[in-house]
Amino acid sequence: MQKFGGTSVADPDRIRAVADHVVATHNAGSEVCVVVSAMGKATDELVRLAHDVSKNPAGRELDMLLTAGERISMSLLCMAIIDRGVHAVSFTGSQAGIVTDTVHGKAKILEVKGDRIREVLAEGGIAVVAGFQGISTSRDITTLGRGGSDTTAVALAAALEAETCEIYTDVPGIFTADPRIVPNATKLERVSYDEMLEMAATGGRVLALRSVEFARNYGVPVHVRSSFTWEHGTWVVEEDPSMEQAVISGITHEASEAKVTITRVDDRPGVAARLFRALANSEINVDMIVQNVSTEGHTDISFTVPESDLARTIEVAEKIAGEVGASGVSQDSDIARVSVIGAGMRSNPGIAAQMFEVLSEEGVNILMISTSSIRISCVVRAGDVEKAVRSLHAAFGLDAE
Amino acid sequence: MQKFGGTSVADPDRIRAVADHVVATHNAGSEVCVVVSAMGKATDELVRLAHDVSKNPAGRELDMLLTAGERISMSLLCMAIIDRGVHAVSFTGSQAGIVTDTVHGKAKILEVKGDRIREVLAEGGIAVVAGFQGISTSRDITTLGRGGSDTTAVALAAALEAETCEIYTDVPGIFTADPRIVPNATKLERVSYDEMLEMAATGGRVLALRSVEFARNYGVPVHVRSSFTWEHGTWVVEEDPSMEQAVISGITHEASEAKVTITRVDDRPGVAARLFRALANSEINVDMIVQNVSTEGHTDISFTVPESDLARTIEVAEKIAGEVGASGVSQDSDIARVSVIGAGMRSNPGIAAQMFEVLSEEGVNILMISTSSIRISCVVRAGDVEKAVRSLHAAFGLDAE
Numbered sequence: 001m002q003k004f005g006g007t008s009v010a011d012p013d014r015i016r017a018v019a020d021h022v023v024a025t026h027n028a029g030s031e032v033c034v035v036v037s038a039m040g041k042a043t044d045e046l047v048r049l050a051h052d053v054s055k056n057p058a059g060r061e062l063d064m065l066l067t068a069g070e071r072i073s074m075s076l077l078c079m080a081i082i083d084r085g086v087h088a089v090s091f092t093g094s095q096a097g098i099v100t101d102t103v104h105g106k107a108k109i110l111e112v113k114g115d116r117i118r119e120v121l122a123e124g125g126i127a128v129v130a131g132f133q134g135i136s137t138s139r140d141i142t143t144l145g146r147g148g149s150d151t152t153a154v155a156l157a158a159a160l161e162a163e164t165c166e167i168y169t170d171v172p173g174i175f176t177a178d179p180r181i182v183p184n185a186t187k188l189e190r191v192s193y194d195e196m197l198e199m200a201a202t203g204g205r206v207l208a209l210r211s212v213e214f215a216r217n218y219g220v221p222v223h224v225r226s227s228f229t230w231e232h233g234t235w236v237v238e239e240d241p242s243m244e245q246a247v248i249s250g251i252t253h254e255a256s257e258a259k260v261t262i263t264r265v266d267d268r269p270g271v272a273a274r275l276f277r278a279l280a281n282s283e284i285n286v287d288m289i290v291q292n293v294s295t296e297g298h299t300d301i302s303f304t305v306p307e308s309d310l311a312r313t314i315e316v317a318e319k320i321a322g323e324v325g326a327s328g329v330s331q332d333s334d335i336a337r338v339s340v341i342g343a344g345m346r347s348n349p350g351i352a353a354q355m356f357e358v359l360s361e362e363g364v365n366i367l368m369i370s371t372s373s374i375r376i377s378c379v380v381r382a383g384d385v386e387k388a389v390r391s392l393h394a395a396f397g398l399d400a401e
Numbered sequence: 402m403q404k405f406g407g408t409s410v411a412d413p414d415r416i417r418a419v420a421d422h423v424v425a426t427h428n429a430g431s432e433v434c435v436v437v438s439a440m441g442k443a444t445d446e447l448v449r450l451a452h453d454v455s456k457n458p459a460g461r462e463l464d465m466l467l468t469a470g471e472r473i474s475m476s477l478l479c480m481a482i483i484d485r486g487v488h489a490v491s492f493t494g495s496q497a498g499i500v501t502d503t504v505h506g507k508a509k510i511l512e513v514k515g516d517r518i519r520e521v522l523a524e525g526g527i528a529v530v531a532g533f534q535g536i537s538t539s540r541d542i543t544t545l546g547r548g549g550s551d552t553t554a555v556a557l558a559a560a561l562e563a564e565t566c567e568i569y570t571d572v573p574g575i576f577t578a579d580p581r582i583v584p585n586a587t588k589l590e591r592v593s594y595d596e597m598l599e600m601a602a603t604g605g606r607v608l609a610l611r612s613v614e615f616a617r618n619y620g621v622p623v624h625v626r627s628s629f630t631w632e633h634g635t636w637v638v639e640e641d642p643s644m645e646q647a648v649i650s651g652i653t654h655e656a657s658e659a660k661v662t663i664t665r666v667d668d669r670p671g672v673a674a675r676l677f678r679a680l681a682n683s684e685i686n687v688d689m690i691v692q693n694v695s696t697e698g699h700t701d702i703s704f705t706v707p708e709s710d711l712a713r714t715i716e717v718a719e720k721i722a723g724e725v726g727a728s729g730v731s732q733d734s735d736i737a738r739v740s741v742i743g744a745g746m747r748s749n750p751g752i753a754a755q756m757f758e759v760l761s762e763e764g765v766n767i768l769m770i771s772t773s774s775i776r777i778s779c780v781v782r783a784g785d786v787e788k789a790v791r792s793l794h795a796a797f798g799l800d801a802e
Contacts, residue, residue, distance in 0.1 A: 012453035019454075046473065052413035053420075054480035061483065064491050065476035068469040072447065075466035079455035082462065090465050095540070116540075139496070139517075 001162040003035040003131065003153035007170040008227035009073045010040035018168075018227060019080035026086055026126055033117055033127045033160060035153040036077055038069025059104030063133075063143045067093070070130035070149070078128040087125035091116055093133035094141065098152060100134035106145035107134060109152075109214075112159035121160075129156060147208020154211045158218035165215065165222045167207065172226040173233035174199070174206055176398040177251040181386050184400040185393065188249060192239035192343050195249045196222075198375040202339040203254030212236065239343055247344035247351065248396040253389050255336040255382055257287060258310045259368065260317055261302040264327035272301060275320045282316050284309045288337070288370045288377065302368055304379065307333055335367060336385035339377040340392055352376050358395040364388050402563040404436040404532065404554035408571040409628035410474045411441035419569075419628060420481035427487055427527055434518055434528045434561060436554040437478055439470025460505030464534075464544045468494070471531035471550070479529040488526035492517055494534035495542065499553060501535035507546035508535060510553075510615075513560035522561075530557060548609020555612045559619035566616065566623045568608065573627040574634030575600070575607055577799040578652040582787050585801040586794065589650060593640035593744050596650045597623075599776040602688075603740035604655030613637065640744055648745035648752065649797040654790050656737040656783055658688060659711045660769065661718055662703040665728035673702060676721045683717050685710045689738070689771045689778060703769055705780065708734055736768060737786035740778040741793055753777050759796040765789050 002022060009015050026032045037043075046065050050057040057065075071092060078090040097113025117127040131149025136142045144151050150167055157165035174196070177185040191199070193216035200209040206224055215222050215236060225233025265271050272291065279286055289303045305313045310333060317329045345351050355376050359366060364387060368379035380388055393399060403423060410416050427433045438444075447466050451458040458466075472493060479491040498514025518528040532550025537543045545552050551568055558566035575597070578586040592600070594617035601610040607625055616623045616637060626634025666672050673692065680687055690704045706714045711734060718730045746752050756777050760767060765788060769780035781789055794800060 012450065015454050049413060049473070049477055050480060053416045053477045054484040056484070057480045058483040061476040061480045061491055064479075064493075065473055068472040068476075071469040071472065072450070072466055075462040075469075076450060076454045078465075079451060079458045079462045082459045083455040083457070090462055092465075 001033050001035070001153055001157040001160070001165040003149060003165065003167045004037065004077075004227055005149065005167075005169045006037040006040050006042070008168050009036055009077060012076070014227075015073070015076050015080050019077060019084060021227070021230065022077075022081055022126060023084045023086050031121045033121065033129060033156060033162065034077065035129045035131045035149055035156060036070060036073045037131050037149040038066075039073045042069040042072065060140055063104045064141050066143050067130065067133045067141050070132055074128045074130045081126055081128065087120075087123060088128055089116075089120045089125060090128040090130070092130050093152065094135035096129045096156070098134035098155070100136050100142045100144070102136040102138050102140065102142070104140075104142055107136060107142035109134060109144070109155050110137065112155050114156060114159045117156070117160065144210075147211060150208045150211035151214055154214040154218075154220050154222065157220045158214065162220070165220050167222060167224045168227035169206060169224065170226065170228060171206060172229060172231055173224050174204065174236070175250070177389055177393045178253065181253070181389050182251070182393045182399075186398065186400045188234045190235040190237055191249055193236060194239065194374055195341055195343050196236045198339070198341045198372065199250055199252050202337065202341070202375065202377060203252040204250070207236070246342060247348045248340055248342035248398065250341050251338065251389050251392045251396070251398070252341065253336060253338045253385050255385060256307050257304045257335065257337060258307045258331060258333035259302055259304050259335050259379060260310070260313055261300055261330045261332075262317055262321050262326045262328075263300050263330065264298045265301055265321075265324060266326075267297050267299045271324050274324065275301065275317065278316050278320050279313065282312055284313050284316070288368060288379065290368045290370060304335070304337070304368070334382045335379050336382045337377050337379050338385055338388045338392065339375055340396065341375045343374050345374050345376075354395065355392065358391050359388055362387055362391045402434050402436070402554055402558040402561070402566040404550060404566065404568045405438065405478075405628055406550065406568075406570045407438040407441050407443070409569050410437055410478060413477070415628075416474070416477050416481050420478060420485060422628070422631065423478075423482055423527060424485045424487050432522045434522065434530065434557060434563065435478065436530045436532045436550055436557060437471060437474045438532050438550040440474045443470040443473065461541055464505045465542050467544050468531065468534045468542050471533055475529045475531045482527055482529065488521075488524060489529055490517075490521045490526060491529040491531070493531050494553065495536035497530045497557070499535035499556070501537050501543045501545070503537040503539050503541065503543070505541075505543055508537060508543035510535060510545070510556050511538065513556050515557060515560045518557070518561065545611075548612060551609045551612035552615055555615040555619070555621050555623065558621045559615065563621070566621050568623060568625045569628035570607060570625065571627065571629060572607060573630060573632055574625050575605065575637070576651065578790055578794045579654065582654070582790050583652070583794045583800075587799065587801045589635045591636040591638055592650055594637060595640065595775055596742050596744050597637045599740070599742045599773065600651055600653050603738065603742070603776065603778060604653040605651070608637070647743060648749045649741055649743035649799065651742050652739065652790050652793045652797070652799070653742060654737060654739045654786050656786060657708050658705040658736065658738060659708045659732060659734035660703055660705050660736050660780060661711070661714055662701055662731045662733075663718055663722050663727045663729075664701050664731065665699045666702055666722075667726060668698050668700045672725050675725065676702065676718065679717050679721050680706075680714065683713055685714050685717070689769060689780065691769045691771060705736070705738065705769070735783045736780050737783045738778050738780050739786055739789045739793065740776055741797065742776045744775050746775050746777075755796065756793065759792050760789055763788055763792045
């Protein structure tokens with residue numbers, strides 16, 4: 001399984017280069033199924049057109065529109081492959097048998113049939129499949145949302161029992177931190193599914209969260225690599241307990257979030273449930289949630305949401321605050337989150353303390369803290385985030401030598 | 402049934418204007434099914450991309466690619482309609498149940514199911530259908546070739562038993578001649594299927610030949626009209642023998658043909674059959690065929706083909722000429738054809754004579770002649786064609802008063 005993102009098929013030159021690579025893999029004796037995204041900025045352009053003709057584009061029609069993007073890239077790639085003398089057939093999500101639920105814009109895959117793909121592979125051909133799309137149980141065209149093509153590739157790899165799922169992109173792999181901020185960040189040779197999940201959830205932009213969940217659930221080995229240099233990239237695989245591993249795999253950051261605090265909430269059961277149910281019903285993705293210890297029967301609840309959801313969040317939060325008798329709602333969008341991730345953290349106590357010490361030495365104030373077994377995240381002032389990432393990267397021994 | 406061509410949906414402004422019109426028709430109490438072409442030059446751009454990645458784009462993949470064009474225009478139009486408060490659902494050719502044969506690039510419609518369209522209409526909604534495309538009996542996406550969207554519209558109108566099929570385009574209807582050449586050409590109020598067929602076959606570019614054949618075979622009344630002025634256009638309908646009719650309905654011309662002559666062919670059975678079978682097998686559309694009377698056991702066979710097919714035609718003709726012992730093959734692409742069309746010709750002898758007289762008076766030399774019961778065509782020098790059209794238009798009383 002090979003998946004090529006939008007930058008990898010952005011123009012005819014890139015498409016021909018990808019065709020060369022796909023054919024070379026095929027000629028080396030592998031069965032190849034290819035998943036493609038839309039060319040370059042094609043999806044963004046279609047979204048712009050939609051908003052030009054409609055104030056609020058209907059979900060079903062928007063999905064119908066957007067799927068034209070992969071249709072174009074996959075048929076062009078398929079032609080280029082056929083030109084190189086190899087039998088190849090392109091398939092839409094529907095033809096590939098990617099069956100989803102009926103939630104337009106972010107459909108979930110329910111089933112992957114793949115019969116027609118298997119036929120082409122059995123004939124010795126290459127199957128080229130449109131990413132990001134499927135057909136719903138009510139026979140409508142759906143899209144899988146951001147990063148949907150990665151999810152298509154991993155789901156197909158699972159269904160076809162592919163040996164690997166190669167995700168080709170415009171960077172050479174997964175790095176210990178964003179190289180634009182930490183110039184001596186290093187490429188990871190391998191990272192576990194759990195670490196990758198934490199990275200994807202906390203600002204790592206290379207792989208979409210859902211595709212990593214899929215890969216973990218079905219045990220699909222994912223190889224993230226560059227379609228520009230074709231060098232070996234990063235393997236995302238099952239954690240191997242027998243291997244010595246680095247305590248910390250990477251530092252991620254996310255600046256597009258905002259913090260909301262509801263102050264002086266009665267500390268009694270059900271208040272938090274009510275708030276977060278209301279936010280969920282409004283389709284707001286709450287990220288971190290921190291509740292302070294109770295003082296005199298009252299507590300503060302803080303949480304972060306994507307900045308784009310802030311206005312709606314405040315609306316919901318103020319309504320609930322009024323109903324439960326909280327003293328007020330405050331917001332702060334001048335924040336960022338920095339996270340330290342590593343499966344080795346489980347057997348190495350003291351990582352949190354070390355992280356707080358490093359930030360303190362740098363004069364970075366910590367606004368919120370949350371942890372999982374393999375991650376520690378701190379919300380800091382937006383202006384401090386680059387300094388925080390660089391100092392943590394150095395302190396945890398990740399700088400390239 | 403309303404069909405909108407590429408210029409009618411060329412940009413977001415035009416799409417919104419079309420949406421207004423469709424919704425107005427719906428609100429006036431009609432059930433509306435809409436067929437759309439791709440936006441403006443979208444199809445040409447996709448073809449260019451295909452040739453950019455492939456020397457000889459595979460037919461199946463080219464069809465997959467091109468159908469993205471209507472997918473985009475139909476979903477945009479559908480969104481714009483929904484924005485106006487009317488229930489609307491878009492359907493690809495496949496979803497609309499347009500079943501074709503497996504000839505990619507010029508598939509023939511075998512069956513029109515239309516179940517999902519009927520459902521939407523029964524719910525009081527508007528169905529928006531992608532023109533030009535279908536799904537083959539082997540479940541591959543196909544396109545219907547040039548003018549395919551007109552064919553989709555007429556075929557759907559027949560299947561849905563629509564009262565009319567309105568073909569919206571960038572001209573106000575069918576004219577007595579091309580207004581760019583004859584400024585005082587007039588718009589026809591109505592024209593019979595047979596006349597329209599002859600016009601479409603001899604250079605009239607407004608309606609595609611196949612769509613007219615479909616309309617005639619299923620008795621679908623077609624109304625050709627403008628999506629820019631929205632004025633009443635031209636009805637293409639069954640000939641009404643009870644009505645007094647003009648002897649001549651229009652003058653058409655076609656300049657993109659070339660003449661090929663095979664000289665001194667043995668005048669014996671089977672020679673012409675062999676030649677034209679070979680041309681048909683090479684997918685060359687031969688238009689006029691003229692064979693002169695035999696002189697001393699030999700004859701000349703002349704025929705016209707689209708200029709784009711000339712090179713291949715010469716190749717085939719020279720091969721056959723050698724096999725049958727003809728003296729040679731000559732070609733002439735500096736020609737044009739002018740045709741006089743009118744159902745009234747059947748009951749008015751002498752039209753041919755009048756046509757030849759008019760051309761003779763203008764000093765236009767006639768190179769080839771062919772006739773049907775309602776059409777007379779003359780091949781003339783390319784440089785003479787505009788003069789020929791204008792003088793015939795005046796002589797047959799078609800000039801606007």
